[in-house]
Amino acid sequence: MGDNANSNESSSPSLHLARSPPQPSPIRLSKFASQKMRILVTGGAGFIGSHLVDRLMEAGTNEVIVADNFFSGTKDNLRRWIGHPDFELLRHDVTEPLLVEVDQIYHLACPASPIFYKYNPVKTIKTNVMGTLNMLGLAKRVGARILLTSTSEVYGDPLEHPQKEEYWGNVNPIGVRSCYDEGKRVAETLMFDYHRQHGIEIRIARIFNTYGPRMNIDDGRVVSNFIAQALRGETMTVQAPGSQTRSFCYVSDLVDGLIKLMACDDTGPINLGNPGEFTILELAEAVRELVDSSAKWKVVDNTPDDPRKRKPDITKAKSILKWEPKVALRDGLPLMVEDFRSRLGIHK
Template identity: 65%
Template sequence: MIKRILVTGGAGFLGSHLCDRLVDAGHDVICLDNFFTSQKANVEHLLGRPNFELIRHDVTHPMYLEVDEIFNLACPAAPGHYQYNPIKTIKTSVLGAINVLGLAKRVKARVFHASTSEVYGDPHVHPQPETYWGNVNPIGPRACYDEGKRAAETLMFDYHRQNGVDVRVGRIFNTYGPRMHPFDGRVVSNFIRQALRGEDITLYGDGTQTRSFCYVDDLVEGFLRMMACDDAGPINLGNPAEFTIRELAELVVEISGSPSRIVYDRPLPQDDPLQRQPDIGRARALLGWEPVVPLRAGLEQTIAWFRRIDMSKYRPPTPNY
């Protein structure tokens, strides 16, 4: 059945890939974005499609649209972006959720909310299941994002219980792939950018902290399956294969053929998690979903994309990255 689907943050890294899938499936897609961290180039190829519409709008203001489903992806997601204006970040999470849920309540639309593994903070439980309540510093420099996303989850389930709004909450773990913002300050984009320039690969801490990296195509498949399922969540969406940051750096240097050296010259940022790995048992059981793209194959695609783009066209939204 053809649906009218709103994607907030639809011109961003994840949102643009989701729009691709939805448009190709024949749905009428409304992409809404304020272009703070997103790029028009991410959706430029869709502008001529009759079932795609692009609206410049900020989710902190109400939306008046008629839709069947909403994918709520709007929010800066990289530390360099969300710490640039922390008050705006938490407003985007909280007011954005309120406005999306208000719209969904009025038109009886189903909402998929893109939450985050950051709700687990610096976890004491490893890997992290959905039943873990987390270890988050509520007043630290990352709290604008972590606590904003936690509050948004609260709103999703309160609107579900009180008003019967049909919600789905997916907790996204580290994701990478083509259309990442080159200056978002995330470890994958930092390493690739440095490697392609032949610069030193700079590691925070001793490089033994771990992350689990999910390729964007796998994640978008998880979004679609979760929207179609009968469980409100939360459900972890990420790749359970765990790598140290040092291993990631070595793989980027190898694939890119870069002469870059790997150096340790920066302390770990405050509240930066030492471990991050999803327990995806619920995703496997309820969605029949798990990632299929291995890290090496995904990095090959991502590095090839970084080689093709003109990085001068991507403005760093913060002076620090």
């Protein structure tokens, strides 16, 4: 799998555990000749990843490498950068080792939609565990800082509301969602183990529901489902009971938070999400008003282990990162609707 599991590791773990890990160094110029920061983004062809790549490339101070196996991402999300001298796109699965020279790693690779991760749960947990091991091995070899995009799903169906980073969660370890929920929990464990044992510079973001342009149209998540169904003239499917809550963060706000977290001196985990809380029925009503006032919805059976409440406590993000979301749901939804109209070829 990479540096993490080969014979170069000491046969006596106590030798590693006895020493104090090196202190994290401040943000620095690239180690490499160009003096531009060399950044790897795994999963960079996906929804969030491609928006992050846009921001990193637009800065003009970075060289960006994207590694993606295109299971849920698409080259089309990155078309504006293909051929740019500071951009490189690799078809690569993170469950296999990757040898590149970089300063920073944004590790986003993992299907985040229930439709995708339930389709191949074994592959999903391998991506979370082996993929994270491989990226940590790379970070150790080249001295890179690594940021893991974890998830609010580590809190499971929470018994605490809103959710603080100190909450350990209420997760079913053998459910149909466990490949994702428990996979991300293990990934967080690996990040901290490498940090404590090897002094790797780590950052962990726990991402709450995020929406915006470039979401997969049929990815099974509630915002994209409702918009696509309303645009197609279909009945919106509200999972029972409809009173369960979610907090929706616009993708540009999330990307701001990820970049701030990478640049800060705190390991995390830090919640990144919008604390505005809406029921699923309230979201359905907002989409109906925006897309088609005659649209209807029906209540259908819910999926197992679906959280009843989801709302981030972003006190840490505010104090440590000086970050909080700026885009309200009423302002972000129309931007996503226009993107979906364009891709579906549906005009007003």
